[in-house]
Amino acid sequence: MSLKAFKRALWVYHLNTGSCNGCDIEILAVLTPRYDVERFGIRLVGSPRHADVLLVTGPVIKQMVPRVKRIYEQTPDPKLVMVVGNCGIEGGVFYESYNLAGPVDQIIPVDVYVPGCPPRPEAIIHGVAMAWVKLEKAEQGVR
Amino acid sequence: MMLEETKKATYTIPVGPIHPALKEPIRLALTVDGEEIVDVDIFVGHVHRGIEWLGMNRNNPIQSIYVSERICGICNICHPFAFVMAVEHATGITPPPRAEYIRTIIAEMERIHSHLLWAGVAAHEIGFDTIFYLTWRVREEIMDLIEYVTGNRVTKAMFQIGGVRRDITEEQFPRIRQSLDYYKSLFDQLKRVFLDDKTIQMRTKNVGILKKEDALKLLTVGPSGRASGVPKDVRQNQPYAAYADLDIKVTTPDILTGTVVGDVYDRIIVRLLEVKQAIEIIEQCLEKMPPGPILAQPKTALLLKTLTKAEGEGIGRAEAPRGEVVHYVRLEAGQSTLATWKVRAPTYVNLMSAPTILKGMQIADVPIAFASLDPCLSCTNRIVVTDRATGQKSVTDYEELHRLSVEKTRKLQR
Ligand code: SF4
Numbered sequence: 001m002s003l004k005a006f007k008r009a010l011w012v013y014h015l016n017t018g019s020c021n022g023c024d025i026e027i028l029a030v031l032t033p034r035y036d037v038e039r040f041g042i043r044l045v046g047s048p049r050h051a052d053v054l055l056v057t058g059p060v061i062k063q064m065v066p067r068v069k070r071i072y073e074q075t076p077d078p079k080l081v082m083v084v085g086n087c088g089i090e091g092g093v094f095y096e097s098y099n100l101a102g103p104v105d106q107i108i109p110v111d112v113y114v115p116g117c118p119p120r121p122e123a124i125i126h127g128v129a130m131a132w133v134k135l136e137k138a139e140q141g142v143r
Numbered sequence: 144m145m146l147e148e149t150k151k152a153t154y155t156i157p158v159g160p161i162h163p164a165l166k167e168p169i170r171l172a173l174t175v176d177g178e179e180i181v182d183v184d185i186f187v188g189h190v191h192r193g194i195e196w197l198g199m200n201r202n203n204p205i206q207s208i209y210v211s212e213r214i215c216g217i218c219n220i221c222h223p224f225a226f227v228m229a230v231e232h233a234t235g236i237t238p239p240p241r242a243e244y245i246r247t248i249i250a251e252m253e254r255i256h257s258h259l260l261w262a263g264v265a266a267h268e269i270g271f272d273t274i275f276y277l278t279w280r281v282r283e284e285i286m287d288l289i290e291y292v293t294g295n296r297v298t299k300a301m302f303q304i305g306g307v308r309r310d311i312t313e314e315q316f317p318r319i320r321q322s323l324d325y326y327k328s329l330f331d332q333l334k335r336v337f338l339d340d341k342t343i344q345m346r347t348k349n350v351g352i353l354k355k356e357d358a359l360k361l362l363t364v365g366p367s368g369r370a371s372g373v374p375k376d377v378r379q380n381q382p383y384a385a386y387a388d389l390d391i392k393v394t395t396p397d398i399l400t401g402t403v404v405g406d407v408y409d410r411i412i413v414r415l416l417e418v419k420q421a422i423e424i425i426e427q428c429l430e431k432m433p434p435g436p437i438l439a440q441p442k443t444a445l446l447l448k449t450l451t452k453a454e455g456e457g458i459g460r461a462e463a464p465r466g467e468v469v470h471y472v473r474l475e476a477g478q479s480t481l482a483t484w485k486v487r488a489p490t491y492v493n494l495m496s497a498p499t500i501l502k503g504m505q506i507a508d509v510p511i512a513f514a515s516l517d518p519c520l521s522c523t524n525r526i527v528v529t530d531r532a533t534g535q536k537s538v539t540d541y542e543e544l545h546r547l548s549v550e551k552t553r554k555l556q557r
Contacts, residue, residue, distance in 0.1 A: 018191075024216065033283075
């Protein structure tokens with residue numbers, strides 16, 4: 001399979017593993033007219049099976065572990081995982097809580113981290129751009 | 144069977160952007176008879192992060208303010224608000240009057256942003272993505288204002304026990320008024336878009352009715368309760384912060400329409416009117432704001448010492464955009480963390496109304512009716528649909544439901 005297929009249009013699946021919603025509303029803000037990432041071909045899709053990038057928020061609550069794994073497996077290769085927000089990166093404010101199984105990279109491999117609690121929309125867009133670069137490199141590796 | 148047919152029909156409709164408020168994992172089990180919903184069961188607990196435990200075992204009360212902001216990314220003013228009020232109640236610390244006004248102003252700014260957010264999501268739920276994008280564009284103005292006043296877009300970090308951390312100065316007033324004027328000039332347009340549109344009327348009128356008796360029985364709070372004609376509003380019933388000085392009236396839909404139906408349409412009316420009310424409250428606050436300090440104890444170390452020595456229990460109640468939020472704390476002398484911390488968020492009680500609202504409706508109405516409660520803890524990753532006629536269970540994911548909803552809108556438009 002060629003990576004060219006999504007060179008210009010990254011499709012993103014958003015997975016909430018127990019976040020506070022703060023990052024999630026900023027992700028939505030990225031999609032809506034002010035920031036409007038759809039002009040770059042980036043859009044949210046409704047199923048992980050259509051996605052190139054998994055956008056994960058939240059510190060991974062214990063109950064969510066099997067789902068996170070399953071969604072990761074459902075996403076077709078090659079794929080990228082991007083964690084948005086401190087609590088997904090290292091637990092953030094919740095880091096010592098008894099109900100966390102995370103952070104995300106303990107459960108599934110992560111490629112791009114976007115720190116912030118929550119990160120600004122600009123930072124999220126930057127993160128997607130970084131994912132792009134990584135995908136391009138992966139493509140060169142594939143060839 | 145009926146279920147098979149509806150499933151087939153859903154394959155053709157494209158999927159819109161997903162909304163996080165309806166993506167956090169809460170599960171509903173709907174029992175349906177054909178298309179009609181006869182029973183609903185709710186499963187929650189997938190986002191339990193042990194926040195209260197953190198406040199009782201890891202953090203001192205000042206640090207807990209930050210955790211309380213992260214209870215919810217959308218209501219991150221009202222949670223710290225209720226939390227600091229509870230601690231102040233327990234310790235007897237009184238915030239200076241100016242701080243009370245600043246608290247009120249940002250709480251109302253949060254209400255504007257939250258209600259607009261909801262309005263966009265509601266439009267998205269019925270497949271009206273144009274309006275979703277429109278309202279979210281309009282919402283950016285208040286986000287800018289919040290950033291201008293507090294320094295942050297989402298988590299505002301304004302609260303401190305015994306006051307606020309940032310002042311709102313005279314020089315900032317014109318910029319604040321400019322944003323308020325922007326919304327005032329837009330109000331009629333928003334009203335036209337949301338209330339006069341035929342499609343929205345068809346999808347929301349007489350849908351998801353919650354009668355006043357039911358609302359009272361189920362303890363529905365906030366705009367969802369007020370839309371059913373329950374005149375409950377903490378800001379008026381038990382004024383806190385600066386609300387006692389201000390002129391506020393409970394918003395019920397009959398102000399605009401003369402009657403209370405308690406349907407989704409009424410919930411839109413209440414939230415729209417509350418945006419207007421919030422603007423008026425901020426204006427009143429700007430006029431009446433007294434000069435003076437903004438913190439009862441500006442030195443954090445001293446404040447912490449007082450808190451460690453303090454003993455007692457306290458309750459904080461605030462009117463969040465979604466209803467009444469209650470925080471309870473108990474402090475013990477010599478203990479640096481809280482001895483007890485209990486949070487009751489409005490969605491917790493409002494979820495109890497969901498079964499009543501959903502019963503008797505079509506599956507395609509689930510997204511809009513459920514969203515009309517503005518459930519903050521986010522919704523259905525998946526819904527288990529049990530067809531009573533066959534006893535067959537199938538799992539419908541949220542996307543399929545959304546497609547059903549969009550399809551119903553299209554059908555009605557024809
Ligand atoms: S990183 Fe912060 S804002 Fe984002 S979901 Fe976690 S706690 Fe909420």
